[in-house]
Amino acid sequence: MLCKIIPEKCIACGLCQVYAPNIFDYNDDGIVILKNDHEALQEFVHESETTNAITAYRKCPVRAIEIIEN
Numbered sequence: 321m322l323c324k325i326i327p328e329k330c331i332a333c334g335l336c337q338v339y340a341p342n343i344f345d346y347n348d349d350g351i352v353i354l355k356n357d358h359e360a361l362q363e364f365v366h367e368s369e370t371t372n373a374i375t376a377y378r379k380c381p382v383r384a385i386e387i388i389e390n
């Protein structure tokens with residue numbers, strides 16, 4: 321499963337990090353970044369993290385997270 325972030329849409333609500341702290345983090349302005357690579361806009365999600373990633377995707381109020389199943 322591929323997880324993408326769209327920082328331009330992010331409103332810095334903090335929810336994705338609550339639901340998937342191993343995937344999401346924030347920059348100094350509270351805007352979403354990927355925890356494992358702060359420059360990346362997408363990453364493959366480990367199987368053990370897929371449930372968390374999907375929950376974060378569903379909870380994001382502005383659809384700044386995209387999930388692509390494979």
Ligand code: SF4
Pocket residue numbers: 329330331332333334335336337350351352376379380381382383384385
């Ligand atoms: S849940 Fe969405 S809007 Fe909130 S911090 Fe995460 S990416 Fe940004």
